[in-house]
Every structure is written in structure tokens, then in C-alpha cells.
Amino acid sequence: MIVIGRGSVQQEECDVMGHMNVRHYVARVADALAWLMLEAGLPPSRGALSVLDQHIRFLREMAPGTPFTILGGVVGASGDRLRAFAEIRNSATGLPAATVVTDLGNADPATGALRPLPAGLALDALRVEVPDHAAPRGLTFVPPRPIPNRTEALAMGLAEAYRGAVRPDECDREGIMRSDGVIARVWDGVPNLRNRGTGLGVKEEGIGGAALEYRLLHLHPLREGQLVTVTSGLRTLAEKTTTWTHLLHDGETGAPVAAAEAVGVAFDLKARKAIAIPLAQRAALEALLVPGLGL
Structure with missing residues (x-):
């Protein structure tokens, strides 16, 4: 190299x-x-x-x-x-x-x-x-399945985590959103997922979260000013990790424009190490699992 x-x-x-x-x-x-x-x-x-x-x-x-x-x-x-x-x-x-x-x-x-x-x-x-x-360890890196549109994603049980627009400072010289802007949209919406009755990753409790693995798929260019939503669902739940699927859609048409999957871990912010998901939070997370979800 x-x-x-x-x-x-x-x-x-x-x-x-x-x-x-x-x-x-x-x-x-x-x-x-x-x-x-x-x-x-x-x-x-x-x-x-x-x-x-x-x-x-x-x-x-x-x-x-x-x-x-x-x-x-x-x-x-x-x-x-x-x-x-x-x-x-x-x-x-x-x-x-x-x-x-x-x-x-x-x-x-x-x-x-x-x-x-x-x-x-x-x-x-x-x-x-x-x-x-x-x-790849917890995720695949093979050609993806067809990505559902926004209406289909919501019907499957995914929840809206983010709603906004593409800003000029996130775009390249062609006016297209850079890849770091796309993954930022996913991260921006994650706290809304944690607040769906789980409390997972609430910093005040001394437990945060850390990403172990990501897949970021680009389907169609996102341009300056374009409206975007992120709908997300929990795919799998293990002792220490969660795997979420995130779908980005054009706010005007509902068509999929990007997708991501992420394996995250509950994280002790003082010891700086992964910990098992607390039982109370696990019970809340189990209610968020979406069968058959994945890229």
C-alpha cells in the first residue's frame, strides 16, 4: 500500500x-x-x-x-x-x-x-x-436487494429518524452531496431511534454508543436543496450490539436515494469499552425489531 x-x-x-x-x-x-x-x-x-x-x-x-x-x-x-x-x-x-x-x-x-x-x-x-x-463481519458487502420506497418502508415498520434538506456546504463542485454528508444524515437521526422508549446511548447515564461496522450504499445523486428523509429500523439484536438499517428517500418523490446499515455497540464512556445492553433497554429494543429487514 x-x-x-x-x-x-x-x-x-x-x-x-x-x-x-x-x-x-x-x-x-x-x-x-x-x-x-x-x-x-x-x-x-x-x-x-x-x-x-x-x-x-x-x-x-x-x-x-x-x-x-x-x-x-x-x-x-x-x-x-x-x-x-x-x-x-x-x-x-x-x-x-x-x-x-x-x-x-x-x-x-x-x-x-x-x-x-x-x-x-x-x-x-x-x-x-x-x-x-x-x-465484512456483521454485515454483507454483496449486491443489495431492491430498496423500498418511503411509503413501503413506513409500512414495514421503519420509523422516520431524520427530515431535512441538502445544504450547499455538503456538496461537491457539481452540486452533489458528498458521501460524508450522506452518512451524517444517518448519524443525525440516530438519537431519535434511541429515544423510542429505549434510552440506549443516553450520555447522561454514562453509557454511549460506538459504531463497529457500516455499509453505505449510494443509489442516486443527492443535489443541493433536495429534501431528504431517513427511515430506520432495527434488524438484529445481540448481547452487546444492535444492527440498524437506514433508508434515505427523496422527500418529494419518496424514491430511495441511499441506504446504510450499521452495527453499533453499547459503550461505557468512562471505561471506554463495550458492555452488554442493559435488560430494561433490551426489552424496549426487542419491540423495535423489524422482521426481514436488511440490504
Whole structure:
């Protein structure tokens, strides 16, 4: 792998749990992938590939001030897709903090339709394999099932977690919402899920939450000013973890535009470690399970 990014965690990139928020992992990797594409012969002046699908593993926390290095390479390319790998490592310890496998494509900015990859990409010297610690664990990373529209999602028992609009500062130079903005919408709605009688992740109780694994699927470009909702449902419940499915819909048409799945863990904010979900909260969560849910 080659170095494609460096930096340190800023205070404003951290959430109420005291560690770097998921959206900023995605944002930092997006910057790094642009450097990877430069090495492949596709500088920003020539164009850029769009994120189609991502699988993310969070391995260790990154607190404010943590220095990091991002290493990466190309897993493979076929037809209209290129799969890239990036690993964020704590520069002080050398240990991996997160891994991101990303499927990129040459998407039409207006429709999202895929076109052939740009000709002449130099990929051979950048080839890497996805290491075992980055492989899917609680989630799949295979072609998704058809995604229900908003009406269908609500009928299945999913609940609205977020309602808003795409802001200009979240968009790229084409006016399309960046991938970190999409995952931020999911995170923004999570507290509404916790407040549905569960109290899970309420910081005042000393128990928070942390993401272990994410899948982020982009179905159609989201543009500046577009209205968006997120409907979410609980897919599985284990001793320490919950797996949620989140569906993003166009607020005007109800059509699906993106989707995500996340494995999260109950988290002791003092000991900084995962704990079993308390019994009272487990009982409330069991009532939120949606049979057959998943991407």
C-alpha cells in the first residue's frame, strides 16, 4: 500500500461520545482516495469517480489530537467499477483504527448512470488485497436487494429518524452531496431511534454508543436543496450490539436515494469499552425489531 493521506483528529470532528465521528472518517478517506486516483492517472483536473458503495470497519477509537496516516491501494477494476481499499492507522502506535473498502464508478452527475471507467488508468502498481481485519463481519458487502420506497418502508415498520434538506456546504463542485454528508444524515437521526422508549446511548447515564461496522450504499445523486428523509429500523439484536438499517428517500418523490446499515455497540464512556445492553433497554429494543429487514 502507498500513503494517500495524513493528518490529525480535530476537536470539531468528534461527537458527544468523545471520539472521531463516522462522517469524518468518510470525509478523510474521500480526500485520500483522490490522492490514490492521482497515482492511477486520474487527477482532479481530469475528473473524479463517485462513491457507489462502501464497507467500513471501525477497529479503534481516535480521540482529538490523534495523528493518523492513511494507506491505500486498488483491489481491482471491472467494467464500470473500481474497488479501492484504505486503512487509517494511528501514526503514534502504527495500529489500524479503521478500514474502508470503496466501490467507485464514473457516474453521470445528473442521473447517476454508470459510464465506462476513464481510459488509461495505471492500476497494476497499486494492487492490494483486502486484509482479514477489514473483511465484512456483521454485515454483507454483496449486491443489495431492491430498496423500498418511503411509503413501503413506513409500512414495514421503519420509523422516520431524520427530515431535512441538502445544504450547499455538503456538496461537491457539481452540486452533489458528498458521501460524508450522506452518512451524517444517518448519524443525525440516530438519537431519535434511541429515544423510542429505549434510552440506549443516553450520555447522561454514562453509557454511549460506538459504531463497529457500516455499509453505505449510494443509489442516486443527492443535489443541493433536495429534501431528504431517513427511515430506520432495527434488524438484529445481540448481547452487546444492535444492527440498524437506514433508508434515505427523496422527500418529494419518496424514491430511495441511499441506504446504510450499521452495527453499533453499547459503550461505557468512562471505561471506554463495550458492555452488554442493559435488560430494561433490551426489552424496549426487542419491540423495535423489524422482521426481514436488511440490504
